[in-house]
Amino acid sequence: MNIDLLKELTEAHGTSGYEDALRVIVRRELEGICDVSTDLMGNLFCVKKGNGCKKVMLAAHMDEIGFVVKYIDSDGFIRLNPLGGWDPRQMNSQRVRVQTKDGSLPGVLMYGTKPAHLLSDAEKAQGQKLDDFFVDLGLSAEDVKKQVRLGDQVTMEGRFMQMGNHLSCKAMDDRVAVFVMIEALKQVGKHQVDIYAVATVQEEIGLRGATAAGSAIAPDVVVALDITLANDIPGVPPADQITQLGKGTAIKIMDSSLICHPKLVEHFRSIAEAKEIPHQMEILSRGGTDAGGIQRLHGGIPSFTLSIPARYVHTVNETVDAGDVQASIDLLARYLEDAHNGDYSY
DSSP: HHHHHHHHHHSSOOOOTTOOOHHHHHHHBTTTTTTTETTTTHHHHHHHHSSSSOOEEEEEEBBBBBEEEEEEOSOOEEEEESSSSGGGGTTEEEEEEETTTTTEEEEEEESSSSSGOOOHHHHHSSSSGGGGEEEESSSSSSHHHHHHTOEEEEEEEOOEEEETTEETTTTTTHHHHHHHHHHHHHOOOSSOEEEEEEEEETTTSSSSSHHHHHHHHOSEEEEEEEEEOOOOSTOGGGGGGGOOTSEEEEEEEESSSOOOOHHHHHHHHHHHHTTTOOEEEESSSOOOOOOHHHTTGOOOOOOEEEEEEBBSSSSEEEEEEEEHHHHHHHHHHHHHHGGGGOOOOO
């Protein structure tokens, strides 16, 4: 497994609408493998032709959750507007990067409250609000206002780490799926379908890039690639675990954005069983993927999501299992080789 590439993808900074650094990496990896282009939203397309019998679209989003600068106060402290679904409980005392026109500035993300030893019991009982967080760049107000503009993106500072067979970093959601898509395209053998692999933008704020790309491509089949919850940790009952790390790739049955096409689910499941690829079935009660944004286009498109189980989602410690990642690559590649045999009609 190309761990260096996964590290580069996850450590790169790119919130929704600001995916430039990721486009550079993905383009570098896919040029020479297929025809690469972009659209005006910033989606990156990789087209790998077969015999034209069917168009299969893959979608893996490049953006990560983050913030943009919305206000700089008279003391130089920065207030934030979120991009994506943040849980304030996971934001305390983090290090961040503010991406300015002249480069990246380091800062700390702090909660605007009195120190704990000065809080009353009533104040301690109050929940945290995202609006009360601020960024301190350690600069004078004058210097901050010279270097930082409203709308500059702010991302968490996270470093890639291997822990046994697990891999952890910020932005595994969804860079690990971008990695799976790249590696599957490198691995895939003879295929008859035309493959339209898209590294999409703005998924975290409403599946926007994928919807635009799906409208342009008008595919016969859509396979989204994304993480899913692995709640196999203390404090979570077995019924709410969704998936488990180390048990294989996850074949999604449904989430809150779509019911995966049952015949596509069965196609992936039958290949996994025949090829003895480790897999588990997934039902996610809340959350969605790019497939949900494409499914209802052009009168309806058979849609499905292949998921990589991940712990600690939407934190700086998103964690996956290397074996599950490899299983996802293998199953996707084998499906693309067999996709021409899929009949998803009713």
